[in-house]
Amino acid sequence: MLALIVFLPLIAFIAILLGAPARKTAIYSAGANLVLGIYAAVMRDCSCLDFSVQVLSKPEINLAFSTDGMSMVLVLLSVIVTLAAVLSGKAPAGRETLYYGSSLLISAGALGAFATTDLFFFYAFHELALIPTFLMIGILGRGERKAIAWKITIYLGLGSIILLVGLVWLANLAGTMHIPSMVENLSGENALDSGTQKSIAALLIVGFGTLVSLFPFHSWAAPAYASAPAPVAMLHAGVLKKFGLYGLLRIAVPMVPEGMQVWLTPVLVLLLANILWVGYVTVSQRRLDLLGNSSVMHMGYIFLAIAALVAFPENTLAKPAAILLMFAHGISIALLFGLADSIERKTGTLDLEELGGLAKAAPKLAFLFGIAGMASIGLPGLANFAGEVLVFLSAFQGYDPTQGLGSVQIACIISIWGVVISAVYMLRAYRNIFQGPAIPRTESAEDLTFMDRIPAVLLTVVLFAVGLYPNLLLNLLR
Amino acid sequence: MNSAWILLFLPLVVAAANQLVLRKHSLVPYLSTASAAASLVISILLLGKEGNAGFDWASIGDFSLRIGIQLDGLSTGMMLVVTGIGTLVHVFSLAYMKDDEACSRYFTGLSLFMFSMTGIVLADNFIMTFIFWELVGVSSYLLIGHWYQKPSAGDAAKKAFLCNRVGDFGFMVGILLLWSLTGSLAFEDMREGMIRFQDANPALFTGLLSTAVLCIFCGAVGKSAQLPLHVWLPDAMEGPTPVSALIHAATMVAAGVYMLFRLQVSLGAELFEGLFASHVIAWIGATTSLAAALMATQQSDIKKILAYSTLSQLGYMVMAVGLVHGEAGMFHLFTHAWFKALLFLGSGAIIYACHHEQDIWKMGGLLKKMPITAITFLIGTAALIAVPFTSGFFSKELILHAAKESNMTLFIIAAAVAVLTPFYMTRLVVIALLGKSRSDHSDHAKEVGPLMWVPLALLAVLAVIAGWLSGIAPAQPAHAGEFHLNALFFISLGALLIGSSVAFILYRGKDRDPVCIALLRELFYVDRFYDNFLVPVFQNTVAAILHFFDELIINGLLVGGLSRGAASIGQVCRAIQSGKLQYYAFAVGLGVILVVYFTVFY
């Protein structure tokens, strides 16, 4: 079942290569995958979902899929965003195969990485998803696409290699590649000595951190998302980027807890830089490309939850909070990128100074973008708020006020200022694009068509559903 | 209990139905109005009921965030204010907004606001308060920005939202601190946890409580527009006038006071006695009250005058809470809501009749042209300036009494405000309603239709009698509605007489402002300071500097440096590998000589 979910996009990709109509195949397979994903979420405790085939006997590598609550949520996120991405993409003429094929490959890679229980495939699926990302930016990107494609390739390649060193080291010490067994082998009495933990944790933080654009490894993100075609930006920012956070939660925190604790303070400083530094950089941007940096900024909050979990291992809130926020952020940033693409198609620019009064000509676009923006700045009723509030609460869980503020609490308090910063840039963007008098450029812009609205409405409904009743998602994590 | 759930979710359902199903249907305004009226009926039925119910909204293990309803005198009384004024404002808006092309969006916004405000009032825990706190913020954003095509409306909406966000920063921190102190987010259990903490750590207790309360107070500073975050409220007058009446005078801005009082009641008022945080709250309230009253004396926009007056009265309420006489503040909130809504709706009727002219110096003589509106406006004014036996008189008396007992300086400030209030209101009345018309707009003003004047009349009745209705008010101060011929009475009567007679003499028959105090006209230069210094420096410049460093250091030096480093190493290697065979031969020869030299001589 899970294997089907992972391989369906791959099968569709091959079908497209063999000449099936690209857009239709992509949409149908993504739609089927959404249905399968929801079915799997409903049946989440059934062992019928699991799948395992031995690929290599020594070292033992299994193509194995299984989920727990955490990966199930991310699988759901992937199938939802994939459908929205292939629906909202508009391939340039003659490039349909590359365009939709790449989107499907990214989806398959992300799904595989989230669903597998084998360290080898965990890494391999992620790399599989990166290649089409590079290709799409390099071939179909906007602006200086070649240079940007190189930049992201080198950045993410380097991050992946550092990560690989850490993972191979861990796998060697654990003597297996089955992730749950690795956790078992490396805990309790068999826990690694602190020196090793420290080194491995450093490798994992830098490796995973680069993939999630942790400060100061963040400068690939903004230009890459600005250049990438809409479905790639949606899939990468919405889904694939969560791989790094997922890896930290799945591998780094349970396997090298002491090592993570050593790096707690540096990570706290870096995540604050993510929120404040990158946040202020976003404020000074004058194009809607600021969405890329806004996504970098919000990663800081998820890191905060991870830090809370590291600092206080009995923390029950941090992990669900992180997952919830990952899900919410994925949906909202995908919606924002999709709508930003619409804005550019309708008006021909993303420069905030050249836009204005678009709400007059395109009220539906304004409405949906307003919801997406409000979600991204953490308005209650939309999914991100629940995630953010739980993250803040998790930072204060188990905190004894008589001891003075700990580093996590201080970081939490400072990071709440980010809520103000994100409101500043998002409202400014909304004000400049949609409000004010209509100008010639926006007067004649078309509103979203019915087909344009389907993916946006899909994502909006998810944002509302989870935002109005977060237990919908949190129940999966039980 | 079920009716309370209906009360909470009905406006949300209506807002959703409006937005998703009806869209621009002409039914939208009536549906919203009907739901507001239904809410009013339910609130009346709920009066005096007590109870608590809720469901888990987000639960992890044994921790859960609840959506819960707390029914008690405070919440049901407040609900009456919210739905009562809400209904009248809806009815008024039916006429006021009937020609607006985005009428349905407006009523959807109003329904959303009713939902959010109901949520704040009924909330039984702090996270739920925060949720709806943010939601009233966004509905206020939507309604201020209703005429979004005017640049000033878009800017004002943004400013309101951001000022509130700054306050909410502190609010969130405060909630977290309070949670760690009491171990609970629910109002009901907070006191118990707090007492437990106090017993365990008596030495640290007051300091920590003060910090938490001050942080939470930040939220109230934002929402109730206290100094230094007051700047958004006057700008918020860009919204349609009924919105100003409902949100920016009667209900939402009072939510800060309501929340502070709720906190005080939940934790037990005695914990707040002598607390450092209480002093700060009282002083900020008093300062706001005085500063806003001073600013109001020099405004010429009718809505701005009322906005600064609202600020000033909110300052009163906050001061009362700070003096740990929250019930006096709440009583003032209750009476103020009716007469300030009346004044705003009255100004709305005037503006409507004068073809959207808001400058009082272009009005005049309206008393004759639109007598019902003008008379109700005069009744509202009488209540605001605390003419004896109107509602405002009783509640203001209670606050002055509280100040007199606790702190003489604060009492003097409050008394000064009691002089200034009649001054600026009499000025407004003398210029706008009396005398002769000063422009074509006011020349052609006609009395408004019954959809507008009926709400005004009802509010006028309430503005007079609310002082005796302490039974249904959110909080019942000990001596509400009583009247004593004591020193305090004469002080406030004197203040009233001085203020109004000076204004009457000064402004009677004038065509332009005889007084011009730049400091007050420029609002103590606070707005200018924000616009020209604080925001450019602390937001834009910091942002620009960081952006510059992001480009220079991260992108330029670190990333660019690495790539340039790789490139220059390549250049060096490239020079060695020239492709000229003779260089290679030379290198080989040199190498041989070196090898021979080292093998033979070492």
Add this chain to the structure above:
Amino acid sequence: MASLNEYLLVSGLLFAIGLAGVVLRRNIIIIFMCLELMLSAANLTLIAFSRFHTVNGLPDYNGQMMVFFVIAVAAAEVAVGLAIIVALYRARQSVQTDQLTALKG
């Protein structure tokens, strides 16, 4: 009779002159001649060692054997090498190494 060292000195000088010619000159013919000079220097060394290293009172003929090999191979090399140079000259009208850079990256 001249000593071994004197032979070696001459041979070393010859080799150095040859090497200098190979490294410094740009004309392939000259480089080629200098290569021959270096081979001759090697030959001279071999012969000198052969002469001074006696086995059972006779010179060590192994060294002289080597010299014959070298001369034979050098003759073959000259035949091929000169042919290549002539072909190169016909193709490019030049035998200067710094003008023959078609393969340089």
